[in-house]
Amino acid sequence: MNALSGAFEWLTTGANWQGERGVWHRLAEHLYFSGVCLAASVLIALPLALWLGHIGKGGALAVNISNVGRAIPTLAVLVLLTLSPLGRYGDAPTLIALVLFAVPPLLTNAYLGMREVDKAVVEAARGMGMSGGQLFLRVELPLAYPLIMTGLRSAAVQVVATATLASMAGEGGLGRIITQGFTVQNTPQVIAGAVLVTALALLVELLLVVVGKVCDPMRGRAARAV
Template sequence: MNLFAEAIAWMLAPAQWTGNYALPKLLGEHLALTAISVLIAAAIALPIGWVIGHTGRGREIAVAVSGAARAIPAFGLMVLLVLLLGVLRIPEAAIITFVLLAIPSLLAGAYTGLEAIDRRVIDSARAMGMTEWQIFFKVELPLGLPLLLGGIRSALLQVIATVTIAAYVNLGGLGWPIIQGIPLRRFDQVLAGAIIVAVLALVVDLLLAAAQHAAVPAGLRPPRAVRRRSAAPVAASAPA
C-alpha cells in the first residue's frame, strides 16, 4: 500500500509535468506511435481481410500468417530490425514491429466480420440486382462493423501495451519511467509508469467497447423487454 501511495505521489509531483520527459509529452509520444502503427497496419490488413471475407478464399493462409505473426516476440523483433536497418533507422524499426503486431487482430476482425453474415442476406442483395461493390458497402460492411471494431480494439490494446518497449531504443513513450526506474531501483516510478499505461489501455478499451456496441445495427439488437426478461433470472438467483 505504501508503494502504491508513493507511485501516486510520484505521478502528481510537479517535476513529472515539466521538461523533456514530462508525463504529457510521454503520453503524446505513446499515442502517436500507437496511432501511426495501427493506421499503417489497418491500411495493409483491412483490404486483405475484406477480400478474404467477401470471396471466401485465402482464409487458411490468413490464419497461418496471423498465427505466425502472433508468435513473434515484439522486443526481439525490434532489436533485430534495429541491427538490420541500422541505428539511424530506429523509428522505422519500431514502427514495423508494432505494425506486424497489429496486423493479425485487424485481419481477423475484417474477414470474420464478413464471414459471420448470413449468406442468405448476401444472396438476397444479389437477387435485387446489387453489384459486388454495393453489396460490400451497403450490406457487408455495416453488418460486419461490430466484429471489425473488435479487431481494432484488440490491436490497439496490444500496441498500447507493447509501445512501452520503444523507450529501450530512446523513442520515448510511457515506457520511459519504467525503463529508467528499473536500474535506479525506483519502484515507485516503475509502478507509476505501469499504472499510467494500464489506465490508458482501460480508457481506450471502454471507448471502443461503447463504439462496438453502438455499431450493432438496430434491427439486430434484442428488444429491451427481451433483455430484461433474460436478466431477471440472473437477478433472482443472485441472493442464493
C-alpha cells in the same frame, strides 16, 4: 504499501509531469507511436481482409500466416530490427515491430466477420439485384462490423501496451518512465509508469467501445425497425 503510496506521490508531483522527461511529453510520444502504427496496420490489414472475405478465396492462408505472426515475440523483433540497417532510421524499427504486432487481430477478425455473414441474407440480396459493390457496402460490411471493431479494439489495446517496449530501443513513450525507474532503482516510479500505461490502455478500450456503438451502421436500422 510504501511502494504504492510512493507511486501515488510520484503521480501527484507536478514536476514529474513537466519537461521532456515529464508524463505529458512521454504520453505524447506514446500516442504518436501507437496512433501511427494502428493507422498503418488498418491500412494494410483491413482492405486485404475485407476483399478476401468478400470473394471468399485465400483468406484461410492469410489468417494462418497472421496467426503465425502472433507467436513471434515483439521484443525479439524490435531488437533484431534495431540491430539491422533499419536501426539507422530512428523510429523505424519500433514502428515496424508494432505494425507487425497489430496486423494479425485486424486481419483475422475482419476476414472472419465477412465470412460469417449469413449466406441466406447474401443470396437474398443478390436476388434483389444488388451488385457486388452494393452487396459489400449495404449487407456484408454492416453485418461484419461488430467483429471488425473487436479486432480494432484488440489491436489498439495491444499496440498501446506494447509501445512500452519502445524504451528498450532507446525511444520515448511511457515506457521510458518505467525503464528510468529501474535504472535508478526507484520502485514507486516503476509502478507509476505501469499505472499510466494500464490507464491509457483502458481509456483507449473504452473510447473505442463508445465509437463502435455510435458508428454502428446497424444502429439506425434497429431503431427504425422498433
